[in-house]
Amino acid sequence: MILGENIRLRAIERTDIPRFVRWMNDPEVTQYLLMSSPLSTAMEEKWFDAQLERPPHQGQIFAIEVKVADDWVHIGNSGLHDVNPVNHSAEFGIVIGEKDYWNKGYGTQATRLTLRHGFEHLNLHRIYLEVFVTNPRAMRVYEAAGFTREGVQRQAIFKNGRYIDEIIMSILQSEWMNQKAK
Numbered sequence: 001m002i003l004g005e006n007i008r009l010r011a012i013e014r015t016d017i018p019r020f021v022r023w024m025n026d027p028e029v030t031q032y033l034l035m036s037s038p039l040s041t042a043m044e045e046k047w048f049d050a051q052l053e054r055p056p057h058q059g060q061i062f063a064i065e066v067k068v069a070d071d072w073v074h075i076g077n078s079g080l081h082d083v084n085p086v087n088h089s090a091e092f093g094i095v096i097g098e099k100d101y102w103n104k105g106y107g108t109q110a111t112r113l114t115l116r117h118g119f120e121h122l123n124l125h126r127i128y129l130e131v132f133v134t135n136p137r138a139m140r141v142y143e144a145a146g147f148t149r150e151g152v153q154r155q156a157i158f159k160n161g162r163y164i165d166e167i168i169m170s171i172l173q174s175e176w177m178n179q180k181a182k
């Protein structure tokens, strides 16, 4: 368990699958994601089984839970993918599927907790991400967590009938440590 203040990251469970399917079939959520086609429970179960095959230090998806009264509510996932053991790099991803929990600061906190895990436990050197230019909220969250904009992949994504530019951002371990020391 990775603990924050009224927020925590835990390993995903098979019982989470129905929520993943609901979120990944919501166009308001998926407009910001690579996912474009309808997703079935069977497809998501296959994806879940594939996650179990991978040792955690090679990247892991976490369930984001927030404290509401006496309960912990699962609102989304964050994670590190494609861990490269030579470059010590990984790709960051996040989705808050429960839309009532958008814009309450949870995305920023979950991003920071995931970075802390990547830099302070997995000893990563660089964590990067890709974000659509149509998603200023996500970019705001990433900047607040310490990511720097590196460049743009022009018209890299075809989504909802049009091409979209994609921004690459990253944060280095040294930048994370400096930010923490302040």
Ligand SMILES: CC(C)(COP(=O)(O)OP(=O)(O)OC[C@H]1O[C@@H](n2cnc3c(N)ncnc32)[C@H](O)[C@@H]1OP(=O)(O)O)[C@@H](O)C(=O)NCCC(=O)NCCS
Pocket (backbone or CB within 6 Å): 029, 032, 033, 076, 094, 095, 096, 097, 101, 102, 103, 104, 105, 106, 107, 108, 109, 130, 131, 132, 135, 136, 137, 138, 140, 141, 144
């Ligand atoms: C993107 C996402 C993770 C952000 O999480 P969140 O909990 O909603 O974000 P937070 O509340 O922590 O922070 C949002 C910030 O964006 C700002 N913001 C919101 N809408 C904005 C907009 N249209 N333009 C610019 N900034 C915006 C907020 O003011 C806030 O900034 P502040 O803290 O300086 O006030 C979440 O909304 C989400 O999962 N969305 C759908 C999937 C997605 O986009 N995933 C990311 C793919 S790269």
